[in-house]
Amino acid sequence: MATLTINGKLETFDAPPDMPLLWVLRDVLGMTGTKFGCGIAQCGACTVHIDGKAVRSCVLSVGAVGNREITTIEGIGATPAGARAQKAWLDLEVVQCGYCQSGQIMAAAALLAATPHPDDADIDAAMAGNICRCGTYVRIRAAIKQAANGRQS
Helix, strand or coil, X not given: CEEEEEXXXXXXXXXXXXXXXXXXXXXXXXXXXXXXXXXXXXXXXXXXXXXXXXXXXXXXXXXXXXXXXXXXXXXXXXXXXXXXXXXXXXXXXXXXXXXXXXHHHHHHHHHHHHCCCCCHHHHHXXXXXXXXXXXXXXXXXXXXXXXXXXXXX
Protein backbone atom coordinates (compact mmCIF):
# COMPACT_ATOMS: atom_id res chain seq x y z
CA MET A 1 0.00 0.00 0.00
CA ALA A 2 1.13 3.51 -0.82
CA THR A 3 -0.15 6.94 0.11
CA LEU A 4 -0.25 10.29 -1.65
CA THR A 5 -1.63 13.67 -0.66
CA ILE A 6 -4.12 14.60 -3.38
CA ASN A 7 -6.21 17.75 -3.17
CA GLY A 8 -5.30 18.11 0.50
CA LYS A 9 -6.44 14.62 1.41
CA LEU A 10 -4.33 11.54 2.15
CA GLU A 11 -5.19 8.77 -0.34
CA THR A 12 -4.13 5.16 0.20
CA PHE A 13 -3.92 2.81 -2.78
CA ASP A 14 -2.25 -0.30 -4.11
CA ALA A 15 -0.30 0.21 -7.33
CA PRO A 16 3.23 -0.55 -8.55
CA PRO A 17 5.66 2.39 -8.17
CA ASP A 18 6.32 2.50 -11.92
CA MET A 19 2.64 3.02 -12.78
CA PRO A 20 2.06 6.48 -14.30
CA LEU A 21 0.40 8.90 -11.88
CA LEU A 22 -2.35 9.43 -14.47
CA TRP A 23 -3.47 5.80 -14.20
CA VAL A 24 -3.36 5.85 -10.40
CA LEU A 25 -5.57 8.94 -10.41
CA ARG A 26 -8.03 7.67 -13.03
CA ASP A 27 -8.10 3.89 -12.71
CA VAL A 28 -7.12 3.24 -9.11
CA LEU A 29 -8.62 6.26 -7.32
CA GLY A 30 -11.48 7.02 -9.76
CA MET A 31 -10.52 10.67 -10.27
CA THR A 32 -11.42 10.91 -13.94
CA GLY A 33 -11.15 14.68 -14.40
CA THR A 34 -7.53 14.34 -15.48
CA LYS A 35 -7.59 13.04 -19.05
CA PHE A 36 -5.43 10.71 -21.12
CA GLY A 37 -4.48 12.36 -24.38
CA CYS A 38 -1.26 11.20 -25.97
CA GLY A 39 0.66 9.25 -23.32
CA ILE A 40 3.95 10.99 -24.21
CA ALA A 41 3.57 14.38 -22.43
CA GLN A 42 2.92 16.30 -25.65
CA CYS A 43 -0.75 17.35 -25.44
CA GLY A 44 -1.34 18.55 -21.87
CA ALA A 45 -4.63 16.75 -21.24
CA CYS A 46 -3.11 14.97 -18.24
CA THR A 47 -1.75 18.10 -16.53
CA VAL A 48 -1.85 18.15 -12.72
CA HIS A 49 0.07 20.19 -10.15
CA ILE A 50 2.88 18.77 -8.07
CA ASP A 51 3.70 21.25 -5.31
CA GLY A 52 1.95 23.94 -7.38
CA LYS A 53 3.84 23.32 -10.62
CA ALA A 54 2.11 22.01 -13.74
CA VAL A 55 3.36 18.54 -14.73
CA ARG A 56 2.24 15.87 -17.18
CA SER A 57 0.95 12.91 -15.19
CA CYS A 58 1.08 10.44 -18.08
CA VAL A 59 4.88 10.18 -17.92
CA LEU A 60 5.44 10.66 -14.16
CA SER A 61 5.61 7.42 -12.22
CA VAL A 62 3.65 7.39 -9.00
CA GLY A 63 6.81 6.29 -7.18
CA ALA A 64 8.58 9.48 -8.27
CA VAL A 65 5.99 11.73 -6.61
CA GLY A 66 7.19 10.99 -3.09
CA ASN A 67 5.72 13.22 -0.38
CA ARG A 68 4.87 16.09 -2.69
CA GLU A 69 1.36 17.57 -2.83
CA ILE A 70 -0.75 16.70 -5.87
CA THR A 71 -3.59 18.92 -7.04
CA THR A 72 -5.96 17.74 -9.76
CA ILE A 73 -8.78 19.46 -11.60
CA GLU A 74 -11.11 18.13 -8.89
CA GLY A 75 -9.27 20.26 -6.30
CA ILE A 76 -7.94 23.26 -8.23
CA GLY A 77 -11.01 25.37 -7.44
CA ALA A 78 -9.93 25.45 -3.78
CA THR A 79 -6.90 27.55 -4.75
CA PRO A 80 -7.25 31.28 -5.46
CA ALA A 81 -5.73 31.07 -8.95
CA GLY A 82 -7.69 27.92 -9.77
CA ALA A 83 -10.98 29.44 -8.64
CA ARG A 84 -10.37 32.56 -10.77
CA ALA A 85 -9.44 30.43 -13.78
CA GLN A 86 -12.50 28.21 -13.47
CA LYS A 87 -14.81 31.21 -13.11
CA ALA A 88 -13.28 32.90 -16.15
CA TRP A 89 -13.63 29.68 -18.17
CA LEU A 90 -17.34 29.61 -17.34
CA ASP A 91 -17.87 33.35 -17.80
CA LEU A 92 -16.32 33.31 -21.28
CA GLU A 93 -17.72 29.91 -22.28
CA VAL A 94 -14.26 28.65 -23.22
CA VAL A 95 -15.21 25.00 -23.47
CA GLN A 96 -16.27 23.51 -26.77
CA CYS A 97 -15.89 19.70 -26.61
CA GLY A 98 -14.20 20.02 -23.21
CA TYR A 99 -11.78 17.11 -23.41
CA CYS A 100 -8.59 19.17 -23.05
CA GLN A 101 -9.99 21.79 -20.71
CA SER A 102 -8.99 20.24 -17.40
CA GLY A 103 -5.37 20.31 -18.56
CA GLN A 104 -5.80 23.83 -19.91
CA ILE A 105 -7.21 25.07 -16.59
CA MET A 106 -4.43 23.35 -14.64
CA ALA A 107 -1.76 24.99 -16.80
CA ALA A 108 -3.49 28.37 -16.54
CA ALA A 109 -3.85 28.12 -12.75
CA ALA A 110 -0.14 27.32 -12.37
CA LEU A 111 0.68 30.33 -14.55
CA LEU A 112 -1.59 32.64 -12.56
CA ALA A 113 -0.19 31.43 -9.23
CA ALA A 114 3.39 32.04 -10.39
CA THR A 115 2.73 35.15 -12.51
CA PRO A 116 -0.39 36.94 -11.28
CA HIS A 117 -0.45 39.39 -14.22
CA PRO A 118 0.93 37.50 -17.22
CA ASP A 119 1.52 39.19 -20.56
CA ASP A 120 0.99 37.44 -23.90
CA ALA A 121 4.53 36.01 -23.90
CA ASP A 122 3.98 34.53 -20.41
CA ILE A 123 0.69 33.00 -21.53
CA ASP A 124 2.26 31.60 -24.70
CA ALA A 125 5.11 30.01 -22.72
CA ALA A 126 2.88 28.53 -20.02
CA MET A 127 0.24 27.19 -22.40
CA ALA A 128 2.62 25.89 -25.10
CA GLY A 129 2.00 22.22 -25.68
CA ASN A 130 -1.54 22.26 -24.32
CA ILE A 131 -3.41 21.23 -27.42
CA CYS A 132 -7.07 22.02 -28.08
CA ARG A 133 -8.37 20.25 -31.15
CA CYS A 134 -11.43 22.53 -31.17
CA GLY A 135 -9.23 25.62 -31.38
CA THR A 136 -10.49 27.51 -28.33
CA TYR A 137 -7.12 29.28 -27.94
CA VAL A 138 -8.53 32.80 -28.31
CA ARG A 139 -11.08 32.16 -25.54
CA ILE A 140 -8.43 30.47 -23.37
CA ARG A 141 -6.19 33.55 -23.63
CA ALA A 142 -9.12 35.85 -22.85
CA ALA A 143 -10.06 33.74 -19.82
CA ILE A 144 -6.50 33.84 -18.49
CA LYS A 145 -6.44 37.62 -18.88
CA GLN A 146 -9.83 37.94 -17.15
CA ALA A 147 -8.67 35.72 -14.29
CA ALA A 148 -5.47 37.75 -13.98
CA ASN A 149 -7.42 41.01 -13.82
CA GLY A 150 -9.88 39.57 -11.34
CA ARG A 151 -12.77 40.86 -13.44
CA GLN A 152 -16.12 39.47 -12.56
CA SER A 153 -18.95 39.32 -15.04
